Amino acid sequence: MKKILVINCGSSSLKFELFVGGKEPTSIAEGLIDGIGKDNCRVTFKSSELNLGLRSNFANHTAAIKYAFDALLKSKSISKLSDISIVGHRVVHGGEKYQKATKIDAKVLKEIKALCPLAPLHNPINLKGIEACKKLLPRAKQIAVFDTAFHQTLNEKTYLYAIPQEFYTKHRIRKYGFHGTSHKYVTNETIKLLGKKPNPKIITCHFGNGSSITASKSGKVVDTSLGYTPLDGIPMGTRSGSLDPTIPLRLQQLKKWTPAKTDEFLNRECGLKGLSGISSDMREIYAESLKKNPDALLTIGHLAYHSAKYIGSYIAALDGLDALVFTAGMGEKAFYVREQICEHFSHLGLKLDKNKNKKNDKLISTKSSKVKVFVIPTDEEYQIAKESLQIK
Numbered sequence: 001m002k003k004i005l006v007i008n009c010g011s012s013s014l015k016f017e018l019f020v021g022g023k024e025p026t027s028i029a030e031g032l033i034d035g036i037g038k039d040n041c042r043v044t045f046k047s048s049e050l051n052l053g054l055r056s057n058f059a060n061h062t063a064a065i066k067y068a069f070d071a072l073l074k075s076k077s078i079s080k081l082s083d084i085s086i087v088g089h090r091v092v093h094g095g096e097k098y099q100k101a102t103k104i105d106a107k108v109l110k111e112i113k114a115l116c117p118l119a120p121l122h123n124p125i126n127l128k129g130i131e132a133c134k135k136l137l138p139r140a141k142q143i144a145v146f147d148t149a150f151h152q153t154l155n156e157k158t159y160l161y162a163i164p165q166e167f168y169t170k171h172r173i174r175k176y177g178f179h180g181t182s183h184k185y186v187t188n189e190t191i192k193l194l195g196k197k198p199n200p201k202i203i204t205c206h207f208g209n210g211s212s213i214t215a216s217k218s219g220k221v222v223d224t225s226l227g228y229t230p231l232d233g234i235p236m237g238t239r240s241g242s243l244d245p246t247i248p249l250r251l252q253q254l255k256k257w258t259p260a261k262t263d264e265f266l267n268r269e270c271g272l273k274g275l276s277g278i279s280s281d282m283r284e285i286y287a288e289s290l291k292k293n294p295d296a297l298l299t300i301g302h303l304a305y306h307s308a309k310y311i312g313s314y315i316a317a318l319d320g321l322d323a324l325v326f327t328a329g330m331g332e333k334a335f336y337v338r339e340q341i342c343e344h345f346s347h348l349g350l351k352l353d354k355n356k357n358k359k360n361d362k363l364i365s366t367k368s369s370k371v372k373v374f375v376i377p378t379d380e381e382y383q384i385a386k387e388s389l390q391i392k
Contacts, residue, residue: 001020002020003018003020003086004021004085005084005087005133005137006087006088006089006090006384006388007087007090007129007130008090009090010125011125012035012038013034014032014033014064014065014129015030016031017030017031018077019381025389027382029045029048029077031043031044031045036058040055040057041055041058043055043056049076049077050075061128062128062135066136069081081137085141086140086388087140087142087388088384088387088388089126089133089142089145090147090384091144092147092148093112093115093116093146093178094149095172095176096152098144098149101143101144101149101384101388101391102144104130104134104143108144112127113127118229121267130142145181145384145387147178147181148176148177148178150177150181151176151177154221158222160175161173173228175226175227176228177214177221177224178226182204182206182380182383183204183212183221185380185382186206186327187214190204191219193323194322194372199218200218201217201319201321201322201323202215202217202324203216203315205324205327206328207327207331210230210239211233211234211330212224212225212226212234213310213314217318225310233310235270235275235306236272237280237281238269238271238272238273239266239270248266251265275302276288276298278293278296278299282300282337283333300337301340304337304341305340307337308341311345312344312345323372324372324374326373327376328378332375332378335360338352338375339352342357342373345371348371350369352366360375362376
């Protein structure tokens, strides 16, 4: 059977997972290298033959990918590199063109590069992973799975901004949406859990260092919180989320910043990190909230409130709600954020089981709740492997 390697490159991390292809991909090995380019890099690897947890250092993603291949060989997950016939890559921004997984050739590479300004924290890193794998696995089929693809069902009234339409027709300035691979996986899992519910209305909350909220009906996206770039929407780890459009202009006036400096500030110094003054990591903010740190308490409440506002608007867009779903690192663990969000929807008959919520159970709403609330771990790597297998 085919072996599919999934590569998910972050700004300083590499997540990889090896699958055996069949009707459904089956995972046989996975690993994480976190801290690439830093002095101290955390490495974990797990397979049936080998488990690793160690510290090392890797100068770049190419070195990290070489180490990943060494781990796969050492663990006997593969006997030689050519055993890997498909490499599926997560690519954040695919623009309007890419509505499904796509085989990577020179033209696709060029178009991914052209989209780098729209996802400056992501696409350049995704390209590093692609280029490294093309060198190390020249005969393997390289597949791009785009975060934007799932959101291509958005209609014009949703994806257009209220600016002259020439900026869309000439420059393709519009809402794209991101985290689509995660939202797609979790939405499909929720549809299964709802059984034979006709035309299910679902809102999925992907909360991590990057966060977004997506509304779907019958598995088709109706609206999503991230926009032209992954900077829009709710506050994130270091990203501001939605702002009055004049604020970036005012920052440039006050600080004498260039557009590039302003962009870097909004992407790297704002969000939970900027508001709390503590950290971009919600776990650290929560630890401070237990000490009654007012900035920590404010930050948690701010995130919950603004998330609830998006969810409320999407309930209107869907004309109802069958299931509210939380996923990704914070979404799966931060019960205190989920609780504060759900408090805003008691008028819908949503009832949270606080004990189940605190334990991060799969179903955290009560039996009498009119809206089901789920915690579903995302599995982007599985989704990427599944979609990559479908490309001939």
